[in-house]
Amino acid sequence: MSSEIKTRRVERRRSENYLKKAEEYDKTMEACYTNGQWNACILNAIHCGISSIDALTVYLLELRHAGDRHLEAIELLKRTQLDQDELDSKSMQFSFLLSIKNVAEYEDRLMDEKDAQNAMKAANRIFSWVKNELKNKK
Secondary structure (H helix, E strand, O other): OOOOOOEEEOOHHHHHHHHHHHHHHHHHHHHHHHOOOHHHHHHHHHHHHHHHHHHHHHHHHOEEEOOOOOOHHHHHHOOOOOOHHHHHHHHHHHHHHHHHHHHHHHOOOOOOHHHHHHHHHHHHHHHHHHHHHHHHHO
């Protein structure tokens, strides 16, 4: 992988917009789960994770990932001074979400309740961590 990550400059104050998006995805994820809409639940979990990471990188670096490979957002996040153990943990959770994205979005296999539970767990951990980090930084 090239060390050059495609980014877009975003004003720090716009991090709140990405956090709001993450919150909306989180609420929609929960509603979809309640309604047994496993595929939609998972897709909202994935987008909750992506918007959460964007909120944090925008706040800390005034950059957000703008490439096709969402995993590069974690590489961008690693440019910050955040705790390495936390970054490793969130990287694994984010990687998990991205690993099921293609199946949930494009393949003919339907996701099930267990898949949705696992996606929600990862998204909730990322979202909660980002909210806490932003609260502590302000």
